[in-house]
Amino acid sequence: MTQVRDERDQKGSGSDSVAVPALGPLGMLRWAWTQLTKMSTALVLLLLLAIAAVPGSMFPQRIQDPDAVNSYIEANPTSGPWLDRFQLFDVFSSYWFSAIYLLLFISLVGCVLPRAAQHYKAWRAKPPRTPKRLTRLPQYRRVLLGGRDGAEAPSPSEAIQEATKALKKRGYRVEARDLDGETPSVGAERGMWKEVGNILFHVALLGVLISVAIGSLFGYKGQKIIIEDESFVNTLVAYDSFTPGTNFSADWLNPFSVRLDNFQADFHRDTTDPAQYGAPTDFEADVTVTEEPGAEEKSEKLKVNEPLNVGGTKLYLVGNGYAPVIRVTDGQGNLAYEGPVVTIPTDSVYTSSLVLKVPDAAPDQLGFVGLLLPTAVMDEGSMPRSVDPGLSNPVLIMSSYFGDLGLDNGESQNVYVLDVDSLTEMNSMMSDNGAITLDGANRSAELPDGKGTIEFVDVKRYVGLDIHNDPGRIPAFISFVAAFVGLIMSLFIARRRAWVRAYVGQDHNGVQCTVLEYGLLARGEDHRLGAEAEKLTSLWTSLWEDRGVRDFPLNSSDKA
Numbered sequence: 001m002t003q004v005r006d007e008r009d010q011k012g013s014g015s016d017s018v019a020v021p022a023l024g025p026l027g028m029l030r031w032a033w034t035q036l037t038k039m040s041t042a043l044v045l046l047l048l049l050a051i052a053a054v055p056g057s058m059f060p061q062r063i064q065d066p067d068a069v070n071s072y073i074e075a076n077p078t079s080g081p082w083l084d085r086f087q088l089f090d091v092f093s094s095y096w097f098s099a100i101y102l103l104l105f106i107s108l109v110g111c112v113l114p115r116a117a118q119h120y121k122a123w124r125a126k127p128p129r130t131p132k133r134l135t136r137l138p139q140y141r142r143v144l145l146g147g148r149d150g151a152e153a154p155s156p157s158e159a160i161q162e163a164t165k166a167l168k169k170r171g172y173r174v175e176a177r178d179l180d181g182e183t184p185s186v187g188a189e190r191g192m193w194k195e196v197g198n199i200l201f202h203v204a205l206l207g208v209l210i211s212v213a214i215g216s217l218f219g220y221k222g223q224k225i226i227i228e229d230e231s232f233v234n235t236l237v238a239y240d241s242f243t244p245g246t247n248f249s250a251d252w253l254n255p256f257s258v259r260l261d262n263f264q265a266d267f268h269r270d271t272t273d274p275a276q277y278g279a280p281t282d283f284e285a286d287v288t289v290t291e292e293p294g295a296e297e298k299s300e301k302l303k304v305n306e307p308l309n310v311g312g313t314k315l316y317l318v319g320n321g322y323a324p325v326i327r328v329t330d331g332q333g334n335l336a337y338e339g340p341v342v343t344i345p346t347d348s349v350y351t352s353s354l355v356l357k358v359p360d361a362a363p364d365q366l367g368f369v370g371l372l373l374p375t376a377v378m379d380e381g382s383m384p385r386s387v388d389p390g391l392s393n394p395v396l397i398m399s400s401y402f403g404d405l406g407l408d409n410g411e412s413q414n415v416y417v418l419d420v421d422s423l424t425e426m427n428s429m430m431s432d433n434g435a436i437t438l439d440g441a442n443r444s445a446e447l448p449d450g451k452g453t454i455e456f457v458d459v460k461r462y463v464g465l466d467i468h469n470d471p472g473r474i475p476a477f478i479s480f481v482a483a484f485v486g487l488i489m490s491l492f493i494a495r496r497r498a499w500v501r502a503y504v505g506q507d508h509n510g511v512q513c514t515v516l517e518y519g520l521l522a523r524g525e526d527h528r529l530g531a532e533a534e535k536l537t538s539l540w541t542s543l544w545e546d547r548g549v550r551d552f553p554l555n556s557s558d559k560a
Contacts, residue, residue, distance in 0.1 A: 036103065037110030038045055045104040049154040052100055056091035059083065064092065064243050067412070092216060093246045103336075112202045119195045126175050127187035130499045139533040144507055144543050151278040153514040154544065156502035160184040163500045163516070166539050169350050172498060182471030183553040186502040187335060190494075191523070197489025198326030204486055207303055213474030217247045227323045227340045227462040231259040234313070239467075254469070255292050261299075262286040263461040267389055278349060283320055285463050302463075309487060319464030321345050324350055324396060325457040330361035330449050337361075340460050344416060350374045354398065355418045357405050361452060365405045367418045368436075368454070370398030376439070383500055384437075396438040396456050399428035400447055425453065496525035496532060515541060 023031060026052025035041060060068035065461040069089045073080035088096035135142055154162070157179045164176045164186045172188035211229040228230050234257065236242060236250045244250075266282040285302040291311055302308050308315040323340035336358045343352030349374060358366040375388035376395035384397055400422035407413065426448045428436045436445045438456035446453050498520045505515035518536060522529045 004174040025077060036107050039111055042107040042111055045100060047108055049100050049104055052097050055088045056560045059088050061089060108206050116199050123192055127189040128497060130177060130185040130187050130501060134499055134517055134519035135216055138523050140518040140527050141533055142515060142517040143291055145516055150328050156504060156514055157331050158188050159502040159514050159516055171217055178246050183503040185499060194490055194493035194495045197493060201483050201486030201490060204479045204483030205520045208476055211476035211479055212473035215470040217245050218250050218426040219470040222245045224343060224465045224467060225342055225462050226260045228260050228263060231257050254313050256310045257290045259287055259288040260285060260463060263463055285317060285534045293391040301461060314468045316466040317463055318466045321462055322372055322462045323462045325460060326356060326456050327455040330359050331451040332362050342462055349386045351386045353414050359407045364402040366404055367401040367423055369418050370396060372396055391459055394459050398436040400436060401425040404425060404452055417497050494526045494528060497521045
């Protein structure tokens with residue numbers, strides 16, 4: 001025995017051993033396609049896609065804020081350029097993110113299409129043949145038809161025909177077999193929609209991927225502040241900030257316009273609840289919309305969480321505040337600036353910061369920073385403050401500067417920040433001249449050293465809009481609903497098979513009757529299979545109740 005084993009070992013390790021054939025290029029492609037189209041591979045790619053999106057929230061993205069990217073690279077001269085080489089500032093348009101996205105798409109297509117074709121063939125096919133031994137199925141029952149109290153038993157063929165009709169009413173697709181034989185039977189199957197739901201779920205995932213890709217490629221979003229009685233025309237230069245899709249073209253902008261006619265802010269005025277007094281309760285903007293040049297104007301209302309849809313573009317109300325109208329005359333007596341100035345609320349009572357740059361003033365450029373107090377309280381010995389968000393006693397408190405504002409060198413600046421390092425201070429709370437205070441009684445003030453005058457003309461309201469155009473939004477929603485429906489179908493629809501056979505037999509007392517035996521099999525886990533077997537038993541009872549239906553008890557030999 002040892003000698004034989006040694007000879008086999010030598011033969012297997014020698015030069016005459018069987019060589020495994022190489023796959024070859026075509027075989028390698030088939031193997032790679034098989035691995036890529038596995039459901040486990042699709043799940044791994046989906047996880048990789050989620051992980052790959054993380055750097056997009058960790059690092060500034062060039063498409064959203066190129067200045068922030070440049071600042072990050074300047075602040076990190078060692079790691080910044082390397083991060084840029086790996087496209088971590090352009091994550092969602094990078095080659096590696098696009099590769100994962102494309103592989104996931106191909107993997108899902110490769111999973112779904114063959115699976116759908118296979119299920120279509122299974123749907124068109126007949127129910128499986130009747131097993132020889134129904135007793136081996138997880139759920140097995142037998143009932144006796146007739147043969148008691150003189151009741152006439154139905155023939156096996158008649159019993160199977162009635163069983164076929166009953167199963168069809170319960171949603172089974174059925175096929176009766178051997179009706180003219182001694183043991184006719186019927187094969188039945190239901191729950192084919194379960195796999196349809198599964199396929200629908202995966203097709204919907206493909207729809208979500210395609211919709212997201214469409215939105216990121218061809219959509220855009222932007223922000224715009226509109227002051228009362230002013231209009232916004234949907235052009236690229238009109239936006240305060242704009243984030244285009246990867247393949248977006250400015251020619252695709254819908255040529256609509258929006259004018260802010262009035263803005264109404266309601267605040268809590270119930271004095272019995274002082275803790276909530278002054279809290280905002282509702283914001284409503286009255287706007288006039290023109291969907292395209294020459295079209296009829298439409299009056300609309302814009303509220304928080306109630307966006308306005310203009311030709312597929314959504315306008316969201318996301319902010320509001322005060323815009324005091326200011327007139328500035330320079331030292332030569334010329335009008336250097338007149339118009340509303342957008343302020344930024346800093347607290348719940350709308351104490352708002354203000355920055356005004358006047359580059360057209362002469363002989364020196366002028367700059368102002370300060371606060372707008374909507375309902376000002378000027379107590380002696382304390383700082384001025386606002387006690388209510390409503391516009392009851394508006395007061396402007398400002399500091400003034402002159403010098404070079406740095407706007408002529410071509411570098412972009414934040415309109416809400418004034419760099420005072422290169423400017424000379426004229427007014428402030430800490431200077432001898434004091435701060436400029438403008439209210440209802442004192443509307444204008446002279447600037448020191450003959451630099452001009454500043455006048456508080458009026459106060460207007462403004463709204464901040466988020467403007468979104470996502471062509472993939474509706475397809476994504478439809479795909480999400482389809483995925484949810486498919487998931488529900490795949491979870492709650494049971495795939496089952498049932499077989500019923502009838503033959504002439506005898507009960508334990510030797511009385512001739514028709515034996516109806518049936519068994520059920522679940523495709524996958526189905527804890528409700530036993531309940532289905534009991535329902536079929538009740539069904540047979542109701543069908544042949546007048547012929548004396550009886551349970552046929554099982555013993556150990558029945559399951560042998």
